[in-house]
Amino acid sequence: KAGVTQTPRYLIKTRGQQVTLSCSPISGHRSVSWYQQTPGQGLQFLFEYFSETQRNKGNFPGRFSGRQFSNSRSEMNVSTLELGDSALYLCASSLEVQETQYFGPGTRLLVL
Amino acid sequence: AQSVTQPDIHITVSEGASLELRCNYSYGATPYLFWYVQSPGQGLQLLLKYFSGDTLVQGIKGFEAEFKRSQSSFNLRKPSVHWSDAAEYFCAVGPTGGGNKLTFGTGTQLKVEL
Numbered sequence: 665k666a667g668v669t670q671t672p673r674y675l676i677k678t679r680g681q682q683v684t685l686s687c688s689p690i691s692g693h694r695s696v697s698w699y700q701q702t703p704g705q706g707l708q709f710l711f712e713y714f715s716e717t718q719r720n721k722g723n724f725p726g727r728f729s730g731r732q733f734s735n736s737r738s739e740m741n742v743s744t745l746e747l748g749d750s751a752l753y754l755c756a757s758s759l760e761v762q763e764t765q766y767f768g769p770g771t772r773l774l775v776l
Numbered sequence: 777a778q779s780v781t782q783p784d785i786h787i788t789v790s791e792g793a794s795l796e797l798r799c800n801y802s803y804g805a806t807p808y809l810f811w812y813v814q815s816p817g818q819g820l821q822l823l824l825k826y827f828s829g830d831t832l833v834q835g836i837k838g839f840e841a842e843f844k845r846s847q848s849s850f851n852l853r854k855p856s857v858h859w860s861d862a863a864e865y866f867c868a869v870g871p872t873g874g875g876n877k878l879t880f881g882t883g884t885q886l887k888v889e890l
Contacts, residue, residue: 668819697876707866707880720875754819756878762871765878767812767820 665691668757668768676774682743685771689736689757696738697765698730701752710753713738714761742773750775778803780869782881789857790889797852797884799867809850810868810878811841820866826850837861862888 669688677683689696697712709722713732730740736757742749752772756765779802789795801807808827812820824835831843841852850867864885870878 670819695876697878699878706882707868707878709877709879712876714876720877722877756820756876758876761876762808764810764822764825765876766822769819772817 668755668766670753670755670768670771672771673769674772674774676776677745678776679745679747681745682741683745683773684739684741685753685755685773687738687740687755687757687768689738689755690766693757693759693766694736695758695761695763695765696732696736697756697758698738698740699754699756700724701754701770702750707754710740712761719761745775747775749773778807778869778879780867780879780881782865782867782884784884785882786885786887788887788889791859792856795852795854795857795861795886797865797867797886799850799852799881800848801850801867801869802848803869807869808871809841809843810870811835811839811850811852812866812868814864814866814883816863823852823865857886857888859888859890862886 671686695714698710701707711721716732727743732738752770754770756767758765781800810825811823826843864883866883867881868878
């Protein structure tokens with residue numbers, strides 16, 4: 665079974681732009697979560713989706729948003745990019761809520 | 777609020793030596809505990825997990841971890857380290873809030889000397 669896939673793998677943007685990242689979960693998985701990883705803050709939870717509904721949100725500004733589609737694929741969007749948004753964005757999927765999460769390879773975003 | 781502490785930021789071991797990575801957690805209920813490994817530029821790979829039952833859990837790549845409730849610990853061990861084990865290791869607790877949120881430790885960078 666294919667793992668979690670994320671596109672694109674690398675992205676360079678400038679301040680003020682917006683970006684959309686995509687995540688395709690493992691087939692059959694209905695829950696998708698997003699995490700931000702930076703050297704200074706480590707791994708931080710952004711939000712999670714289950715059956716197209718956001719169930720939980722981390723402590724991030726409203727510039728960070730996401731959605732989930734009926735096929736469980738998920739996107740996250742960051743508007744008005746700031747230098748501090750440079751990070752590795754990881755997506756994880758699980759069969760159901762409160763089950764083991766499997767991570768994708770991540771999207772590395774660089775904001776200049 | 778839940779938290780995870782990995783006291784060792786960097787650890788260096790010789791190939792063939794044993795390894796123990798420490799993890800302490802703070803959690804209000806019976807925790808779900810995980811160890812993930814991350815190679816440079818990669819995502820997180822699940823090594824093992826503890827949900828309930830036997831407190832000694834076996835994982836992939838010859839790793840094991842022991843849950844000790846009295847010490848709030850979930851230390852990762854491997855009897856003989858291989859050079860390919862060099863990576864960053866993350867302990868995590870969760871999920872919480874009825875959802876899927878995992879709280880991660882700051883990670884331990886493992887270096888293996890040949």
